[in-house]
Amino acid sequence: MIKRFARVFVVAACVAAAAGCGGKEKAVDGEKPVATESGGSLKGDLGPPQGPDVRAVLTTPPMVPPATGRKTPARVIVELDVIEKEMPISEGVTYTFWTFGGTVPGSFIRVRQGDTVVLHLRNMPHSKMPHNIDLHGVTGPGGGAASSFTAPGHVSRFTFKALNAGLFVYHCATAPVGMHIANGMYGLILVEPPEGMPKVDREYYVMQGDFYTTGKYREKGLQPFDMEKAIDERPTYVLFNGMEGALTGDKALTAKTGETVRLYVGNGGPNLVSSFHVIGEIFDKVWFEGGTRFQENVQTTLIPAGGAAIMDFHIEVPGSYVLVDHSIFRAFNKGALAILKAEGPERKDIYSGKEVDAMYIGDRASANLSAVSQATTAAKTGALTAEDQVKAGEALFAGTCSTCHQANGQGMPGVFPPLAGSDFIAADPKRVPSIILHGLVGKVTVNGKEYNSNMPPMSQLTDDEVANIATYVLNSWGNPGGRVTKEEATALRAAKPATASEGH
Numbered sequence: 001m002i003k004r005f006a007r008v009f010v011v012a013a014c015v016a017a018a019a020g021c022g023g024k025e026k027a028v029d030g031e032k033p034v035a036t037e038s039g040g041s042l043k044g045d046l047g048p049p050q051g052p053d054v055r056a057v058l059t060t061p062p063m064v065p066p067a068t069g070r071k072t073p074a075r076v077i078v079e080l081d082v083i084e085k086e087m088p089i090s091e092g093v094t095y096t097f098w099t100f101g102g103t104v105p106g107s108f109i110r111v112r113q114g115d116t117v118v119l120h121l122r123n124m125p126h127s128k129m130p131h132n133i134d135l136h137g138v139t140g141p142g143g144g145a146a147s148s149f150t151a152p153g154h155v156s157r158f159t160f161k162a163l164n165a166g167l168f169v170y171h172c173a174t175a176p177v178g179m180h181i182a183n184g185m186y187g188l189i190l191v192e193p194p195e196g197m198p199k200v201d202r203e204y205y206v207m208q209g210d211f212y213t214t215g216k217y218r219e220k221g222l223q224p225f226d227m228e229k230a231i232d233e234r235p236t237y238v239l240f241n242g243m244e245g246a247l248t249g250d251k252a253l254t255a256k257t258g259e260t261v262r263l264y265v266g267n268g269g270p271n272l273v274s275s276f277h278v279i280g281e282i283f284d285k286v287w288f289e290g291g292t293r294f295q296e297n298v299q300t301t302l303i304p305a306g307g308a309a310i311m312d313f314h315i316e317v318p319g320s321y322v323l324v325d326h327s328i329f330r331a332f333n334k335g336a337l338a339i340l341k342a343e344g345p346e347r348k349d350i351y352s353g354k355e356v357d358a359m360y361i362g363d364r365a366s367a368n369l370s371a372v373s374q375a376t377t378a379a380k381t382g383a384l385t386a387e388d389q390v391k392a393g394e395a396l397f398a399g400t401c402s403t404c405h406q407a408n409g410q411g412m413p414g415v416f417p418p419l420a421g422s423d424f425i426a427a428d429p430k431r432v433p434s435i436i437l438h439g440l441v442g443k444v445t446v447n448g449k450e451y452n453s454n455m456p457p458m459s460q461l462t463d464d465e466v467a468n469i470a471t472y473v474l475n476s477w478g479n480p481g482g483r484v485t486k487e488e489a490t491a492l493r494a495a496k497p498a499t500a501s502e503g504h
């Protein structure tokens, strides 16, 4: 009975709103709905453009342009600027991105099936490279690439008819193609079906990409592109919207309970396939691969490099929902993590638990890690104070140490020794940076209690980070104070003690 009602409802909604319901479905009572073909490009030519030219509304991520709202095909003018610019890729880390519209991913383009799109590509005069654009929604060899090759300071133009509805990736295809994509040259174009997309309360634009820097993850300063790592497919960063923390803290996506949220998610690559997942939600609908049909009740959807997907979910319970690539080291160790914050009254009948633990998402949940970059800047000018280091260390402690030693340094009785007022630390404060770098195994006695466990090494941290965390620990919770310098951390990294852990 419930099933039947649902089907009738779907059909009714399709008729009433003339909405894109995953292909036209005809429900024959007692049978499964028959999905008919949309006709693809063959039925996508809806005749010549009508009415005056339309200038496409382009939006910067994570915003999505409004529905075209049109019932007839039009000539749509799209003006995209190629801008090469240095922008942050992580806190205190910058990268020279090549962009469509000044952002990574590039501006979101929204047109309707049957539209004639006139694409103007302008390469800014201060650019160093020629660029072009290949839109996956174009029918024609190269997807526009050859027609749009544009030298710095030039403009090119080409026209195409958007014959297929769907969510498509666009990207630069100038040699070396991989490098142009790795530098951020991709975005999404939505070709709405003639009847438009079903209405929802909020739409957001999220795009994953992998990045290759010569320095380590979170190594500060301007980081050049590393071609070798890119060829080997060993990314330093895997990111949503081009920057670690682009969608966390005060930049998190927002929604209210009772609303339906739609995500337009692309994957620019250049190399990795995304296992896109939202922790704490189930996608009610996924237009997988950005195509015409939707699947329902999905946990994780695969988004290939150079592909996209659309997903809808209704929000019942308030709190933080974490968008990740479920190839999970990418989320927690390479940056592929974003937050959607939903506000509204509790629904204990649906979920009795507490809000997602700050420790779970660590420093990635905090508003920003500006204290960390402040410390780096101060270090460069030789003006780094212990206070700068403590502040930076505090932010990093949340993501790295608090899981075990707790945010207040109290540890857990019998399992994780306390760092607060630790006589073990007081006996030899320089142990702290060494323990961070090499871990600790074997018997230790802290404040009269014995521990015999294994702390894994945190050698992924940079020397700055080790120095700052150690300085924070030494100056907190009644510990003896003092400072650890970056140089000391460098020296300690090379000196492996007998108590070093090999990990678990």
Ligand SMILES: [Cu+2]
Binding pocket: 098, 130, 131, 132, 172, 173, 174, 180, 185
């Ligand atoms: Cu390019």
